[in-house]
Amino acid sequence: MSYNNAYLPKICIIFIISIFAILGLVAFILHFTQNKSCNYEKYKNYDKNAIVVLTRGYKTKNKYKKLLTRNKHLEKYFNRNISYIIFHEGNIATEHQKYIQNKTKIPLQFINVKDSFNFDNTIKFDPDTRDFNLGYRNMCNFWFSEFWKYVDGYDKILRIDEDCNYMSDYNIIFEQLDNKVSIYGHYQNDGGNHCTKGLNKFTQNFLKMSGFDNIKSRTPSGPYTNVIGFNVNKLKTNDLLFEYIKAVKESNNIYIYRWGDLPLWGEALYYFFKTDDHLLLNTIKYFHESHGRMING
Ligand SMILES: Nc1nc2c(ncn2[C@@H]2O[C@H](COP(=O)(O)OP(=O)(O)OP(=O)(O)O)[C@@H](O)[C@H]2O)c(=O)[nH]1
């Protein structure tokens, strides 16, 4: 009996030390294996970056296939230093949000942007644009005039639409955006003539009213906006851009003439920035499903 009593405290101490040693070893192993599989340590970035999408809500879960596929494609280069944000109109039910989240290991943030979908129904659409519904016009308006307020805390964002499957390493874009206001994978020279009625005249008038002269005219064109990176902080320093956005918004022309976010961003980048402020990057590889089109593949 006396033998047991003498050794008990020592045995307890050795036992406790062993537990701590094992826990330490497990934590150490987890730390390194996780970093390797997620590949994010390499891209540790202290800016606040987000990958964003505006997407539709559906009545049934099986309609989210495109969004789930899009999300899956982002897993390979998952980076826990990036926020993955899903903007919706308040019509993705909580149960559906859980379903979407459960289909990916990427933590998602759902943000309701319904306030930006208020529409004055006295506005009459130009009959030449009748093929486009209100939702589409809301989307164009969102990606030009409205998204700013939802990304206020972020330095850089990368928009990847619901129907776009991104193939390459998107971490690189955030690095490259340090020196650019915008980066995109394709530039569309045909801005869609029936949906840009009066756009360039409007921009020219705006510039004249702002005191500029000898303004060159141009045929609407612009970056393929279904995947586009923005340096929000840099863009925010351009007062003229924000006066233009306000003028476009007040004109209601995104709704009336269905001016698209693509030609609008084309006008903005052309008139308010230098050519080398933005970049066409052919390492941006993705599949735009609804057009069946591979970009830089
Ligand atoms: N919440 C919401 N999102 C929309 C609506 N219309 C389009 N979107 C989203 O906006 C993005 C672009 O829409 P798309 O329909 O792909 O537009 P597009 O690429 O110009 O045209 P298509 O691909 O040919 O249809 C996608 O992420 C859509 O989910 C809408 O009415 N409401």
Ligand SMILES: [Mg+2]
């Ligand atoms: Mg599309």
